[in-house]
Amino acid sequence: MNEERDRGRGHAHGRRHRPPFDPAAFGPGFGPGGFGPWERRSGGRGPRRGPRRRRGDVRTAVLVLLADGPKHGYQLIQEITERSDGLWKPSAGSIYPVLQLLEDEGMVRFEEHDGRRVVHLTETGTTFVSENRAELDRVWEPFDGEHTASFHDLRETFAQLGMAGMQVLRAGTPEQVEAARRILRTATRDLYALLAEGPPNPRDGDRS
Numbered sequence: 162m163n164e165e166r167d168r169g170r171g172h173a174h175g176r177r178h179r180p181p182f183d184p185a186a187f188g189p190g191f192g193p194g195g196f197g198p199w200e201r202r203s204g205g206r207g208p209r210r211g212p213r214r215r216r217g218d219v220r221t222a223v224l225v226l227l228a229d230g231p232k233h234g235y236q237l238i239q240e241i242t243e244r245s246d247g248l249w250k251p252s253a254g255s256i257y258p259v260l261q262l263l264e265d266e267g268m269v270r271f272e273e274h275d276g277r278r279v280v281h282l283t284e285t286g287t288t289f290v291s292e293n294r295a296e297l298d299r300v301w302e303p304f305d306g307e308h309t310a311s312f313h314d315l316r317e318t319f320a321q322l323g324m325a326g327m328q329v330l331r332a333g334t335p336e337q338v339e340a341a342r343r344i345l346r347t348a349t350r351d352l353y354a355l356l357a358e359g360p361p362n363p364r365d366g367d368r369s
Contacts, residue, residue, distance in 0.1 A: 218300050219251050219256065221297050222241050223280075225290065225297050226240050227281070228282060228291075231279045231281045232279065232280060233274075233277045233279050233280065234253055234260065248304060263286070267283055267286075268285055268286035268289065269282055269283060326341060
């Protein structure tokens with residue numbers, strides 16, 4: 162009895178809440194178990210993170226891609242992922258509300274094709290993209306060759322730093338762990354100083 166009750170609890174905890182909309186109409190990979198590229202993977206690893214994106218970038222990318230032809234939701238996610246070298250993988254939960262908003266604005270319309278909702282630019286949307294194409298295309302700038310290579314290099318450096326820190330934590334003496342903590346605190350403050358355009362202070366990490 163206890164084992165059956167415990168199994169029942171495990172199933173209850175493992176259930177996923179149904180989304181407030183039906184994403185299955187937007188193509189394969191949508192629905193229970195995950196959304197497109199955000200589907201659950203064995204090993205628990207999520208999608209890679211890329212350069213920070215500005216508010217409204219999903220809307221901009223969708224408009225630019227639809228200017229090349231009608232697409233359903235999963236195709237939009239695939240093309241954004243490809244254009245960004247895998248660094249930007251918007252979920253269906255971010256694509257769907259944008260499409261609804263664009264429909265409300267009169268920029269897009271939906272048509273049913275083979276059980277999927279395919280999105281088309283309206284005349285208003287086509288005109289908007291045509292008149293603002295140069296500005297809209299800037300949405301891909303963070304993912305051009307130079308930016309992407311720099312991001313991958315920096316991410317690899319952070320990964321190596323993390324592994325080194327864990328080695329010190331596991332095998333180091335208390336004095337070595339404390340020295341590592343000071344080094345990391347200094348590095349953290351120096352990185353924030355870069356963003357603030359202020360001069361880093363190499364002695365900050367020793368003040369504790």
